[in-house]
Structures are given as C-alpha cells and as structure tokens.
Amino acid sequence: MASVADLVEPAELAARAGEYLQRAGDVLRANGRVRIVELGPQRVTASVEDGGSRSVVLEVGASELHATCDCGAPSANGLCPHVVAVAAETWHRAPNRR
Numbered sequence: 001m002a003s004v005a006d007l008v009e010p011a012e013l014a015a016r017a018g019e020y021l022q023r024a025g026d027v028l029r030a031n032g033r034v035r036i037v038e039l040g041p042q043r044v045t046a047s048v049e050d051g052g053s054r055s056v057v058l059e060v061g062a063s064e065l066h067a068t069c070d071c072g073a074p075s076a077n078g079l080c081p082h083v084v085a086v087a088a089e090t091w092h093r094a095p096n097r098r
Contacts, residue, residue, distance in 0.1 A: 003041040004058050005094030007065040008087035016077055017084045025084025034089040044090050048082040056086040 014022050028034060028048055038045040044058040050071075059066045067083040 001042075002060060002063050003094070004044050004060055004065065005041075005091050007060065007063075008058070008091045010088070010091065013084065013087050013091070017079050018077075021079055021081055021084050024081035025088055028081060028085035029088050034085050036086075036089060036093065039090065039093060044086065046086040046089070048085055050082060054082045056082050058083070058086060058090060 017025065028050060033049045034046055035048075036044065036046045042060045044056075046056045046058075048054045048056060048069075055070045057068045065087075067078055067087070069080050069082045071080055071082055073080050
C-alpha cells in the first residue's frame with residue numbers, strides 16, 4: 001500500500017496542484033509556516049500559519065490521496081495552498097519513499 005509520502009512526490013503534486021497552488025504552497029513551506037503534528041505512513045496532520053491557523057489532514061484511501069483543510073477554499077481538485085505546503089513538507093520529511 002502506498003504511503004502519504006509516496007502520493008505527494010514533487011512531480012505528481014505539481015501536476016495535480018497547478019502552477020499557482022504549487023507556488024503558494026512553496027512560499028508557505030519556505031517561510032516555515034508548516035508545523036507537522038502527526039507524520040505517519042497513512043495519515044499526516046499539520047497546521048499551517050497563514051493569517052490564522054489552518055488544520056490540514058492528508059490520508060491514504062484506496063491508493064489515492066485524500067486531503068482536507070479547514071480554510072474553506074479548496075479548488076475543484078481538492079487542493080489549496082495549505083494542503084500543497086503540508087504535502088511538500090511531508091515528502092521532504094518522510095524517511096522512506098518509493
């Protein structure tokens with residue numbers, strides 16, 4: 001079974017997120033706004049400081065990524081800048097990836 005880190009590899013994340021969300025997520029991550037609370041192979045929880053604290057959950061479900069954020073502004077593909085920032089941080093921190 002794939003892990004969260006497997007499902008957020010940079011190329012896959014960029015293709016799914018698109019240029020705007022990728023850049024916005026990269027800025028949040030680069031500025032140290034992501035705080036990982038739980039880093040497990042099947043579930044990651046985090047908070048992102050962006051004009052307030054945003055709660056993000058990434059989970060593996062049926063070999064695809066399920067992401068939620070309480071910002072209330074996910075795009076049609078289920079991503080927002082906060083999810084992208086947490087996904088990128090997860091990939092960089094994960095000890096074992098494909």
